[in-house]
Amino acid sequence: MSFYILPLAIGPWQIALIVVVVLLLxxxxxxxxxxxxxxxxxxxxxxxxxxxxxxxxxxKK
Structure with missing residues (x-):
């Protein structure tokens, strides 16, 4: 498995963090x-x- 793909995996904690940051901004x-x-x-x-x-x-001809 490639190490470049691993950082792209988004789990529930990352989604919750993104929602909190958007709410604060x-x-x-x-x-x-x-x-x-x-x-x-x-x-x-x-x-x-x-x-x-x-x-x-x-x-098209």
């Missing part, structure tokens, strides 16, 4: 706004990728 009132913005960004990305996939490829 942004506060409880700001997090719903951040998540709402993240969700709308993901939705726009999915819509844009669907539109890109729906267009026929005219450059």
């Amino acid at each position: 942004f506060g409880g009132k700001k997090i719903p706004e951040l998540m709402r913005g993240l969700g709308s960004g993901i939705k726009e990305f999915k819509d844009a990728s669907k539109e890109e996939g729906d267009e026929p490829a005219n450059d």
Whole structure:
């Protein structure tokens, strides 16, 4: 097993630590706004990728 993969393993304690740090940095009132913005960004990305996939490829010969 490679030693480069081990640091990428995230367990429950690391997730809890990340949540606590985010709460301390942004506060409880700001997090719903951040998540709402993240969700709308993901939705726009999915819509844009669907539109890109729906267009026929005219450059194929």
